[in-house]
Amino acid sequence: MAKAKGAIVVDVERCKGCEVCVVNCPTDVIGMTEQVNTKGYHYAYMKYPENCTGCTNCAVVCPDGAITVYRVKPQ
């Protein structure tokens, strides 16, 4: 069975760089940027976007609700 493909969109200004999403991602998609947002936090981004399955684990644990998740079912 083909895996579902997912993608996340991080609200850069809302992210506080706590990295809780990083350890909760089962496929190790998320990394933290070198750059900082206007508050000075390193923010989450899709380091390995090809691995994302759109499981929403990162979004449900994000205390600031900074992550939006999209998913497409395999054809």
Add this chain to the structure above:
Amino acid sequence: MIKEENLVYRRTPLMTDATLSYCPGCGHGTVHRLIMEVVEEMGIQQDTIGISPVGCAVLAYDFMDVDFSEAAHGRAPAVATGIKRLWPDKFVFTYQGDGDLAAIGTAETIHACNRGENICIFFINNGIYGMTGGQMAPTTLEGMKSSTTPYGRDAMKMGPPFKITELIAQLPGTHYVTRHAVHKAGLVRKAKKAIRKAFEIQQEKKGLAFIEFLSNCNSGWKMTPNDSNQWLEEHMYPFYPLGDIKVDGKLVKDVCKDLMQKSPVTT
């Protein structure tokens, strides 16, 4: 892929656009969002009234887009009682921390639970007074360092930690008492189900629903968010075990034994 039809998760619009005042990685934000997601799913935004505490969550009314009232320190269950009795058809919940609910508000909490007021109480336990700078709270574990117990909490001098959730589970007015955590995706999903159940109990006018959430306080504990979550699992789980304590008005755990349990000494 980034299209409306592929959307599977978004921040609920019932959370306002205000930036949360909590530290990075704090469980408060997650619990706020879960409560609002349940309110959104049940379609009760117009009928929900929250009572915010004093403590880190004092600004909860800025973040949750439902009606809110502020209460004096610890008096949220008393204010909720008044509101619920005036408007029995509204959904009333209090949102309190451990300093608010288990220290200064112990009397109000215990009596509201004993009377079986038809409200929901959401209790965030991080074992410390987070907002004022990490002082010792009644829930601070034995041996745990805080700014007022720099050598660790000594049970001989300061008393053992207080399990208020097990205590109030024994009161006749409580219908549903449970303990959850919100630092892992699976736990968050379970916690959301419990919040939904709590609101449904209130809808059916069955009695008081009380949910404790274990949360980290990474600033107060002086750790990174992920380290503090690990610390929570290692040290808080043994003394504050997760799971239901009272379901449908019946105890499902030996709470007397739990209450007598000696706190493991943490360092």
